[in-house]
Amino acid sequence: EVQLVESxxxxxxxxxxxxxxxxxxxxxxxxxxxxxxRQAPGKGLEWVSVIYSGTSTYYADSVKGRFTISTDNxxxxxxxxxxxxxxxxxxxxxxxxxxxxxxxxxxxxxxxWGQGTIITVSS
Amino acid sequence: xxxxxxxxxxxxxxxxxxxxITCRATHIINNWLAWYQQKPGKAPKLLIYMASxxxxxxxxxxxxxxSGTEFTLTISSLQPDDFATYYCQKYNSYVYIFGQGTKxxxx
Numbered sequence: 062e063v064q065l066v067e068s069x070x071x072x073x074x075x076x077x078x079x080x081x082x083x084x085x086x087x088x089x090x091x092x093x094x095x096x097x098x099r100q101a102p103g104k105g106l107e108w109v110s111v112i113y114s115g116t117s118t119y120y121a122d123s124v125k126g127r128f129t130i131s132t133d134n135x136x137x138x139x140x141x142x143x144x145x146x147x148x149x150x151x152x153x154x155x156x157x158x159x160x161x162x163x164x165x166x167x168x169x170x171x172x173x174w175g176q177g178t179i180i181t182v183s184s
Numbered sequence: 185x186x187x188x189x190x191x192x193x194x195x196x197x198x199x200x201x202x203x204x205i206t207c208r209a210t211h212i213i214n215n216w217l218a219w220y221q222q223k224p225g226k227a228p229k230l231l232i233y234m235a236s237x238x239x240x241x242x243x244x245x246x247x248x249x250x251s252g253t254e255f256t257l258t259i260s261s262l263q264p265d266d267f268a269t270y271y272c273q274k275y276n277s278y279v280y281i282f283g284q285g286t287k288x289x290x291x
Contacts (some may be wrong), residue, residue: 073253075227096280098280105271105285106271111280119279155228160243168234169274170239170275171228174227
């Protein structure tokens with residue numbers, strides 16, 4: 062079964078750091094663009110970051126310079142290192158797979174999502 | 185930056201109704217436009233990709249259309265399981281942008 066399972070969430074003080082993990086099964090993460098998407102309480106979805114073509118990365122302006130996405134292909138796991146956390150980073154963080162596109166490319170859509178992990182940043 | 189605006193923000197409808205949700209972009213975009221359904225406490229579910237392609241396992245009452253700056257998601261006959269929040273999302277050059285969402289409520 063194709064699946065993503067996030068972990069690492071919790072309560073953290075403003076200015077602190079946290080690392081989220083996303084363990085994939087049923088497919089190989091190096092074959093897909095992998096992203097993190099977040100959702101603040103009662104709000105809509107906000108894309109955070111993508112990793113593609115092995116080590117290339119891109120970030121939303123709201124997290125650029127504070128968050129780092131990475132992968133460990135031996136563990137088939139995607140990570141999100143979050144530093145200098147702010148109250149506005151409080152959200153459910155989802156790991157999401159960009160659907161297969163037949164190569165090193167994006168399909169433009171997320172077909173597999175994890176269950177989410179909750180980050181609460183206290184000020 | 186291209187922004188995505190959905191309308192309406194909330195929609196009240198009855199079972200059996202035909203429902204249309206619109207997503208407008210501030211600039212002409214390619215057809216890398218997707219639609220998702222999200223229920224409370226759950227992860228989003230992909231419904232439509234590339235503007236009009238039905239994702240695997242999604243009922244045929246869902247359809248997507250549009251091009252340029254205006255795209256629509258249509259539910260031909262609303263079912264009880266369809267009451268949820270719907271998001272559009274575009275992709276361009278490694279950036280993914282979501283619309284603000286449309287909540288479909290029971291009338």
